[in-house]
Amino acid sequence: MTNKLTALAATLALTFGAGAANAQEVGATVMGNDGVQIGTIAANDGANAVVDTGKHKVPLALESFAEGDTGYTLNITKTELDAMMDQEVARREAALAAALVVGAEVATADDVPLGTIDEMTDVGVTMVQNEEPLTLPREMFALDTDGSLMVLVTKADLDAAIAAQAS
Numbered sequence: 001m002t003n004k005l006t007a008l009a010a011t012l013a014l015t016f017g018a019g020a021a022n023a024q025e026v027g028a029t030v031m032g033n034d035g036v037q038i039g040t041i042a043a044n045d046g047a048n049a050v051v052d053t054g055k056h057k058v059p060l061a062l063e064s065f066a067e068g069d070t071g072y073t074l075n076i077t078k079t080e081l082d083a084m085m086d087q088e089v090a091r092r093e094a095a096l097a098a099a100l101v102v103g104a105e106v107a108t109a110d111d112v113p114l115g116t117i118d119e120m121t122d123v124g125v126t127m128v129q130n131e132e133p134l135t136l137p138r139e140m141f142a143l144d145t146d147g148s149l150m151v152l153v154t155k156a157d158l159d160a161a162i163a164a165q166a167s
Helices: 002-016 080-099 153-165
Strands: 028-033 037-044 049-051 059-063 065-069 071-073 105-108 113-120 125-131 132-136 141-143 148-151
Touching: 037 080, 080 141
Parallel strands: 028 071, 105 148
Antiparallel strands: 028 037, 037 049, 049 059, 065 071, 105 113, 113 125, 125 132, 141 148
């Protein structure tokens, strides 16, 4: 999921076409091309800055930002940015819903095969692991950068959680 957002950030950088700004400080205000605040910088890893719009946390390439008289700016409005993210979220949710089917193979976040989906219920998604049923909430599932179904934990973390619950 993160890599898909990084790809979105690159696409947005090309869309915005803004000049590179200095390192965006966490907490700094980001303005839109309409002069209205889009949000604030929530994180910066040196390549991308995450803008918190209040509705979405949007990763954007640092090259997407320009410096204006009032601080950092993007060549987009808050409404447009939130609408783009709404579409991306809807697309990802639809793709995940299509992938979450009985018989689908699932791996962990560290790409360890976990098993296949045995049953889908309102409670969650059930797989068989080590000949025991394992039910996880739907919120723990995502698609990786290749579109393969994964759970959002590593195999070691999942095993530790199962062991802790058993004791």
